[in-house]
Amino acid sequence: MHGYSGDKQAYLTRLRRIEGQIRGLQRMVDEEAYCIDILTQVSAATRALQAVALGLLEDHIAHCVADAVKSGGPEADEKVKEASAAIARLVRS
Template sequence: MANEYRQQDKQELLERLKRIEGQIRGISRMIEEDQYCVDVLVQVAAARAALNKVGLKLFEDHTRGCVARALRSKEGGGEVIDELIDVLHRYIK
């Protein structure tokens, strides 16, 4: 199934992901340079929080876009909600 992100959301998501890529590279560098593990753990927590924000933004765009469209359609969107809850299980555990 294809999807069309709003141009602005797309740009925001790609910029966030670019920053996360940089964070991951920074963590590798810290480990290569034998930096103190607690400092590395703080950076891993920061990258994880940034990734969670990407997930939340995607949940938001998905609900406003596909879910809303499906719920307003004749089919009623039951499947789209099943799918949404299914993926939510991967985040809340």
């Protein structure tokens, strides 16, 4: 069980929509759409992916990190460090 398990179907639906956006991008490149229109769609897909990441992260802090903090011990510190590293990767990507 993970933080996002309760929303699994919602995350799958969002990821399928993003898959559709990526296939739409392939169609645009294949039909030689205007570069700027392709870039607009790339920005939209990037933002959709980031929204999924932010949702997963909130669920993760609310469940996995919170559970580790309640149990205490070195596991708690580890989970905070691990979540912080994931946040850093997101901010820098």
